[in-house]
Amino acid sequence: MNTNLLIQLDWLTINYDLPLAVADFGKEFQGKGYDFKQESYTTRHFKTIVRAFKGSEELFVILANPFSKVIPPNLIQVKISNKLFYWGSWIEELRKLKQVLGLRYRSISRIDICVDWLGYDVLPFVKEYRSGAVRMKSPKKTSEFYTIEKGELKYEGIKFGSPISAYTFKIYNKTKEILEESFKYYIIEWWEWNWCQEIKDDVFRFEFSITEVPKIVFSSGELINDENIAEFAYQKELLQMYLEKIRFYYYTGKIRQDREQQYNLLPPASLMPAKHVKFASTAVNTRTAKVICNVLIQKLLTDNLTTAEAFNIYKTIFSMVREYHLSEWFLKLHQEDDKAINEKYVLQCMATGMIWANDLFGESFRIISEELKYELQKREESK
Incomplete structure (x- = not known):
């Protein structure tokens, strides 16, 4: 058992004062290092919801323009993206945002x-x-x-x-x-x-x-x-x-x-x-995807799962194998342990639209029998 315990923040929402009333963050702060995208809906307490991106990664959610007159009109809330606590440096990104928007600290609303x-x-x-x-x-x-x-x-x-x-x-x-x-x-x-x-x-x-x-x-x-x-x-x-x-x-x-x-x-x-993971992208890498698939496969082999639970796990495994190009690795894993895949669940996955679940692994992966292919064909024709 590893008794080195990791301490970390997992949620942080902060109240700030915004010096000027802002109707459109995208227009007001264009070219300032963030791509601000305003939502068309509201929350119970704030009229404006803005998401701050860098590239494809969402870093902050900003709530502005409160409905209630009890709340100061220039108060905004900034919620830090969960990923930032684990990848990169959330405090450095927060300092940049404060500088861009000219924010003045007021209080912390919630911390986990x-x-x-x-x-x-x-x-x-x-x-x-x-x-x-x-x-x-x-x-x-x-x-x-x-x-x-x-x-x-x-x-x-x-x-x-x-x-x-x-x-x-x-x-x-x-x-x-x-x-x-x-x-x-x-x-x-x-x-x-x-x-x-x-x-x-x-x-x-x-x-x-x-x-x-x-x-x-x-x-x-x-x-x-x-x-x-x-x-x-x-x-x-x-x-x-x-x-x-x-x-x-x-x-x-x-x-x-x-x-x-x-x-x-x-x-x-x-x-x-805790140390933050120092990668340029916050996408899951191939090694982590393999770890996750291994954990899920062991769960299939050792746990007494309901049909629905097993089906959902198969869907997750197939999706990750496809997304992270793990077909060759997965084929080898299946050959080493023929219990890793159950044809019944492959068919179920395909029947819900995951047609690529069979040919995903290449011609050598002949998981679907002729009988199952015929059953799938009948389902397709009956739609």
Whole structure:
């Protein structure tokens, strides 16, 4: 188990003052280093939504022109793209944007800070917490994430707090979330870059989502701001502040002694200042695509999946093989392990429009039998 824990920001929305009223960002700031694209819709609180691009990459989402008269008319919100926290330097890009727009810092609206742990298993903690053996200093509303395998619960995470809380805390299987929900494959590349190894085990994330941010004061006496939170020392102190808020302890039935028997949620390990992946493009590279396909294939071979779950995994594998030109590699993998592909699911993929799923791998990949081809042809003719 790797006990070098990675600390990172995963969400940051900042309030700024924009000196002048701006009706069209694209016209006002044309040629300033960003391509501003304004959306045709609004949010509940702001009339204007603008996306700031560099090339094809979205770096920021800007909300401007508030509906409410309670909100200062020149206040705008800047949300940093999630990719920027893992690829490149978000603080450098933010400084450039502030200079281009002439922004003045006001406050932070929301910040998510997290710790990633390779090889962690949330089950022992959930069991102790549910049984009452481990308790929380200030109990909060709890939600659990789990799947059912062979009639048994498999815990994937647990969350403390509600949507209206000043902060929430959750532990969850980030690998599973990436592969099945968010598809943020660049985070897997970031893990490999920092841990210097291929990621084969699940990575669990410990994450605080904080909305009452303006009240935070660091030990130096500084209020939290958009500059100091980019530094590792301040991130580590912020994390420690909130770990203190959710302190857990072993319950023995002796009230006076309970709180002295602290349950350490995170091990006494080193928190690593994360390195950003230093590539020119934020696209997933071939090596990462192979890692993701391998993980998905192992899931097919070892997990008891429903037909729908297996079908979705096959679709993802085929899409990645096609997009990252992995047909030769995938063919070799299939030849080494004939269980890697099930003809039934290839047919299902083709029937939903992925006709290239058969010829994708070249003439030597004869996965579709004559019987299956005939079945597919009948489906096409019946449309």
